[in-house]
Amino acid sequence: MTDVGIDGIEVWTGKLQLDLAETFAPAQGEEPGKFTKGLGLYASSLPDVYEDIVTMAANASHDLMERKGLEPEDIGRIDVATESAFDHSKPVSTYVAGCLEQVYDDDFHHANKGERKFACISGTQALDDAYNWIRAGRNRDRAALVIATDTALYARDDPGEATQGAGAVAMLIDEDPDVVAFSTEQGYGSADETDFLKPNQQFPSVDGKRSVQVYLARMREALEDFEAAGGDTHPDNFAFIPFHTPFPGMVRKAAGLGYRHCIRGTDVEEQLADEIGRQPRKEAFDGEDEYFEAIKEYTDSLTETDHYLDWYERTVDPTLDISREVGNWYTGSVHIARVSGLIRALDEGWDITGKELLVGSYGSGAQAEIHAETIQDGWEEEISALTINEQIDARYDLSFDEYEEIHDVHNHDAETDIEPRTTPDGEFAFDGWGRMGERKYTYVE
């Protein structure tokens, strides 16, 4: 069976940054350590006045198509995953195609376009749709363009405000991919949950503490389902484990619990037995509370061992480099975690061709999905073409007053008109509203 997976990838960050320690913390009367150490975040990326989910998606897609030497006729499908859509009917992918048609001679009339919604996990679901479309033999040698794009804004003073972010990830899904090939094995953990939702409102209603517990519970179910599907979960068998990253502290919690689950009954549990004992087994306890207490104590000891810390530094920490600087990109978050790990491997000269990734996606409401990916021969060339670190360094650093104004600019219920802080240059920019309330875009040379 021919491999199907990610053949190319491009990342576009919002062009403004809010420094959490220097700017946000003092204005909120918080200790900087709450954000940098507790959440693991240093800055948020935010969109400038002329940026939104369409411009970021179109700019990432345009860069990707140019780099891969593609024309519209090479694309048979455009799927956008977002939870920041501004229209209940017309999908964002039509706007993105409209933008791209401004810069190509040809059009995308032959491409099937859609929009995927399930909180942050919809980016991975759109990859899955593309994979199935190709596997079903319906692609007629064409690739799918999958774009995860979000402006992840919270209401002012919501506890989630520190985790905001904005950016887009465009991925080309094709046969014989250059970056990673997807496994057929998948695991799901899915339940009707009320932890984070936007019932006809722009900013989410969030039960933050509960959302953390739901993330962990659904991720665990997905891991068990992936194991039941025959997937390998020995943590030492993976180059990286990219997780959905609302903030790096969330991944730190998930990694410790996941590692403990996955080493149960393996050589690693044996190796560590002298140092921290074996994992408590449920059968040995009279009540659930005692068992959970014992498991918690074991996990705390485990995550302090050199063995675990070495694994975390090698397998998880590299996936958080970008997230620390940009915040939560919702649908794009797990995809920047993958990119982040691959950039670190390139910078360090690690030989990871043929190695596996275990990818843990998650969306509130709630669903987790786990699948594996095999790193392909062409990954180094693809990853070395990325400019995300240069984009991060080039962002305009907002004062707190400017941040308040920019938040209002992107708040659908606030009226404000301010000058952009950056200048569009060779990119798509928002250009006002049309006669039916549609958003208009121009390519700025």
Ligand code: HMG
């Ligand atoms: P909070 O309640 O303001 O923060 O917001 P906190 O008091 O829990 O502190 C956070 C951490 O910082 C804690 O660490 C503190 O101890 C530590 P923990 O105990 O958790 O390990 N801390 C400090 N550390 C060092 N120095 C200090 C200091 N002070 C405190 N001085 C909360 C936290 C997650 C609730 C908030 O950010 C929130 O509501 N976020 C939005 C929801 C969210 O991101 N949930 C994550 C799981 S759900 C998900 O991922 C889906 C999502 O992406 C949406 C989707 O799918 O569409 C959100």
